[in-house]
Amino acid sequence: MKEFKILAIVVFFSLVLYWGVEPFAHSQMHKHVESNNFIYDGKSDIAEATAKIATAKEVKKGVVEAEAKLVAKKAFWAEVAETAKLKGDAVAGEAAFAACMGCHNGAGVNMGGVIPPNLDHAGSLYDKNYLIALVKDPAMASNTDHKFADTMMHPMGSVKAMITTPQDIANVVAYLTTKKVGKLTPKVAFMEACGRCHTNKYGKMTPLGETPSFKTEKEALAHNIKVLDEQDLIKKYMGNLPPDLSMMARARSEHFMETFVENPQSQLAGTSMPRTGLSEKGFEEVYAYLNETGDPSKSARTPLGIAVLIFFGIFTVLAYLWKKHQWHDLH
Numbered sequence: 001m002k003e004f005k006i007l008a009i010v011v012f013f014s015l016v017l018y019w020g021v022e023p024f025a026h027s028q029m030h031k032h033v034e035s036n037n038f039i040y041d042g043k044s045d046i047a048e049a050t051a052k053i054a055t056a057k058e059v060k061k062g063v064v065e066a067e068a069k070l071v072a073k074k075a076f077w078a079e080v081a082e083t084a085k086l087k088g089d090a091v092a093g094e095a096a097f098a099a100c101m102g103c104h105n106g107a108g109v110n111m112g113g114v115i116p117p118n119l120d121h122a123g124s125l126y127d128k129n130y131l132i133a134l135v136k137d138p139a140m141a142s143n144t145d146h147k148f149a150d151t152m153m154h155p156m157g158s159v160k161a162m163i164t165t166p167q168d169i170a171n172v173v174a175y176l177t178t179k180k181v182g183k184l185t186p187k188v189a190f191m192e193a194c195g196r197c198h199t200n201k202y203g204k205m206t207p208l209g210e211t212p213s214f215k216t217e218k219e220a221l222a223h224n225i226k227v228l229d230e231q232d233l234i235k236k237y238m239g240n241l242p243p244d245l246s247m248m249a250r251a252r253s254e255h256f257m258e259t260f261v262e263n264p265q266s267q268l269a270g271t272s273m274p275r276t277g278l279s280e281k282g283f284e285e286v287y288a289y290l291n292e293t294g295d296p297s298k299s300a301r302t303p304l305g306i307a308v309l310i311f312f313g314i315f316t317v318l319a320y321l322w323k324k325h326q327w328h329d330l331h
Helices: 002-029 044-061 063-084 088-101 128-136 166-178 186-193 216-236 256-261 282-293 298-326
Strands: none
Touching: 044 088, 044 298, 063 166, 088 166, 128 216, 186 256, 256 282
16 A cells, blocks of 8 residues: 555645646736637627726826727627628628629739638638628727728728628628538638738648649749748738747647637737637637647547556556565565
8 A cells, every 4th residue: 555655645746746837837927818709799809998998097198099999899899789680691792792802812912911811711710790890890800900090091991991881791791601612621721711821831831822842942942932022011011920820739728729819919919910700610620720730640649648548557457466466475
C-alpha cells in the first residue's frame, strides 16, 4: 500500500501544479468573455457602447459622441431584428444580387484593401441576422464603425445605396441562404471566411488562394511577389498584417477562438479585425481546418494514445502483482 500512497501524493501535487500553471494562471492573464452562441443580435455591441459611455464620463471627454453611438447601435440592431421577420423572396433576391456581382464574382481582385468573397457558401457559413446587418451597414455589422467617420467609407459601403429597403435586404439574404454551389468543406470554409486576409503556411494558403506547384524557381518568385503585393494592400487597410493561422487552433483555446470570431472587439478592443459573422456550423468547419493544418497527426495520435494508456494500465497491474509475489515473504 505504501506505493499507492506515494503515487497518490505524486498525482495530487502534479494536478495542483498543472491547475496552477494552466487553467488558473490563464484565467488571471486573460479576461473571460462569455460566448453569444453565434447569435448576432447586437447585445454585445450595445454593451460595449454602454461601457464606453461610462469610460467617457470618467475622463470627462467624448460623452456626447459615445451616447450618440449607443443610440445608433440600438436603432441599427432593432431594424435588423425587424428585417429578419420578413419573408424573403429568393428569386427577387437573385435579381437584386446582380448589383453585387461587380465585386463578389470570385475574380480575386483586391477592392479597398481586401479581396471580396464570392459568397458561394454564404448560407452555410454565415448567420442570417449577420447577413442582414452586413447588407444594411457593413461597418456596423462587422463592428468596425470605430474605423470610419462615415460608414459609407467602408469598402463595402456602396451596397447601402443599392439595396435600401428592408424587403430588398430580406430578398437578397433569402437568395444567399438558399444558394447551393458545391460542397462546403473545412478547406473551402477557411478560404471564404478567413483566407482573404490570413495566411496558413502549413495549408499552403495565402490571400490569393492555395499556392500551386511551380515548375521553375522564377514562377515561384513571381507568385511570391504577387502575394507580398496583396499583403501590402491588406496591411495598409487593416493597419497591421493579419497573423498566420497555421498554429492558431493549438495556440488558443476553442472558447477564445469562438468568442473572437463572434466579436473581435470583445477580446481585442480597437482591433481592425471585423466580425466575420460565422454561424455555429461555419465556425466548426473553419476550426476543423485549423485543427487539420495545425495538428495533422492528431487523428492518428489520439487512438494510439488510448492504446498506450491501456498498455501502461495493464503493465502497472502486472508490475504490482509481480512485486507482491516477490516480496510476500518479507511483509
